[in-house]
Amino acid sequence: MTAQIWIWRGLVAATCAAAVWLVGQLDWARVIPSWQFLLLALGRSWWLAIVAMGFGLVAAVPLALLRVYGAPWPRRVAALVIEAVRATPELMIIFWVYFTLPVLTGSQVSAWDAALGSLSVIAAVYLAEVVRAGLYSVPGAQREAAYALGLTRFAAFRLVVLPQALRNMLPALIAQLVSLFKTTSLVYAIGVMDFFRAVSVTNSAVFAPYPLYLVLGAGYFLSCWIITRVVRRFDPGYQLAE
């Protein structure tokens, strides 16, 4: 066991040394002038993910409520919408919003609005499932106890069920944010200057694939890693499992 720990540490040290050496070998002179452009684009990816998450959450709560507490028909419609969007590839949803909806409505949307719109739709349906699981995670007895105390339906939901559900679904919510952040890279396909497209464009201009793809990987990895660390802090189940 201890021997393996030292082998692992040796491997990590060797990998770090090799990485540092490799980074030193790369042609950074061509990439460095673009650093502001790339950083701005990374910020734009973050912005897309966070705003779509916000819109998604606003839409997800009524969808989930409808699916859990709704009358039979609204419940079926909500389930159908959620399942249909979840079965459609994310890239198709982006194409739908950008290329296809304007044909129906007759007005062209900008690529940025289409990106934000499609990411919000994607976030909404996945978050609806997260919210639904959160609502189910609260035992029914809690609601019954609240009714027994004379709380109205709405008060029981707002004061008893929702706070507990929110706490239970926090890890899943942040996991969705990681997933959404990675999905933002697909808006590349409709020409939005997100981090992925910014790196591609820079590469076409200066042709330095190795340093640029390293920046690309590091940008996404660190962003997701930071969010994941936050998830684990909030997830007692994960810490027990490790």
Place this chain on the structure above:
Amino acid sequence: MDWGVLWEYRAALATGLGITLGVSALAIVGATVLGVLVGCLRGSGVYLLQRLTASYMELLRNLPLIVKLFFLYFVVGLPAVPSALAALVLHQSAYIADVTMAGLRSVGRGQSDAGASLGLTRWQLYRLVILPQILRVILSPMTTQYVSVIKNSSVVALIGITDLTFQTQQINVETFRGFEAATAATLLYMVVAGAVIAGMTRLQHLRGTR
């Protein structure tokens, strides 16, 4: 609306569907094999293997699929189809490893102790005792993973593989009938996903887990 365009382009749509099915099927098989292997190694209790596989999963799960795909295709310079397959397999194997790990955890420690005390080798232990029990637990989360592979396979259109998504774009470019084409493609994706879900549910019934 002009739904006739779908009939006109039926050959293109069929080719696209075939390619989507082929790429997804191969990627599903590859990702399952690699993912279950990585998950078992991570749950093996050997420190070095645990750290290595944990790093593998951490790295692959924190990079978007399209980054892996473009890296393999444009930087490494693999041909389109191998890049697509490798990217899909690498991407999903990290998630399938996680599912496998959760399955391993659900099989009690007592099971492997009992197997070991019966004198089973490690390989026999996994093949005869642990994997059959895991299978009962992971079929359902595995279904989600397989549907993900099918959905993710649409990304291969971006490197010019003529899958269903690519054909849809092609029809849109040639005839401006994007709405009809997108409807057809979306429905086809849903049918494929539905078939996978139905198949996996059937498997669960056969294994007596539902």
